Amino acid sequence: MRINRSKSSRKVLKLYKLLFGIDTPYNVILDGNFIFHALKYNVDIITRVKRLLHEYDANLYLHVMKSVVTELKQIKEKGTESLNFIKTHCREVDDSSISGTSVSERTVNFMSAFYSCNIYHVFSAAVC
Numbered sequence: 646m647r648i649n650r651s652k653s654s655r656k657v658l659k660l661y662k663l664l665f666g667i668d669t670p671y672n673v674i675l676d677g678n679f680i681f682h683a684l685k686y687n688v689d690i691i692t693r694v695k696r697l698l699h700e701y702d703a704n705l706y707l708h709v710m711k712s713v714v715t716e717l718k719q720i721k722e723k724g725t726e727s728l729n730f731i732k733t734h735c736r737e738v739d740d741s742s743i744s745g746t747s748v749s750e751r752t753v754n755f756m757s758a759f760y761s762c763n764i765y766h767v768f769s770a771a772v773c
Contacts, residue, residue, distance in 0.1 A: 654697060669704040675735065676752060677713040680727045691734060710740040710755065712748045 661667040673694055683690050695701055709731050717724035717731070731737075738755075745751035 651699075655699060658698065669700060670706055671698050671700060671704065672706050672708060673698075674708045674710070674738070674752070674756070675713075677709070677717050677724075677727065677748065680709070680730055681717070681724065684726050684730060690730070707735040708738045709735045710738050710748070710751065712740050712751050716748050 658667075675690070680690065683693075691705075691707070694707070695705055698705065714728070714731060714737060717727050740751050740755055743751045743755045745754050
């Protein structure tokens with residue numbers, strides 16, 4: 646089963662490289678809920694994302710939008726572990742110019758803006 650999953654993710658990465666020009670170094674935008682729940686269940690985010698993208702070197706950049714950071718600051722003690730992870734492993738992306746009232750709307754608008762102009766070649770990791 647793991648071999649099939651690994652093989653399919655390699656195929657998807659090759660497809661993204663051909664269609665959208667997404668190649669190393671990978672830029673991954675993390676959602677606040679994704680970080681919160683991954684840390685809650687003791688999931689090592691960095692190793693999992695590297696394994697998923699077949700990138701075991703340092704060719705991976707994790708990003709978080711500033712609205713996610715402010716949202717995590719609002720939940721106070723519950724969000725401290727997530728905030729510490731963000732401070733040590735992620736780069737903050739300014740999303741003040743992106744329209745949307747909630748963080749999820751801003752994330753969708755952010756991804757669609759970059760998809761249309763294809764500048765940063767971004768992956769998104771979110772909890773569904």
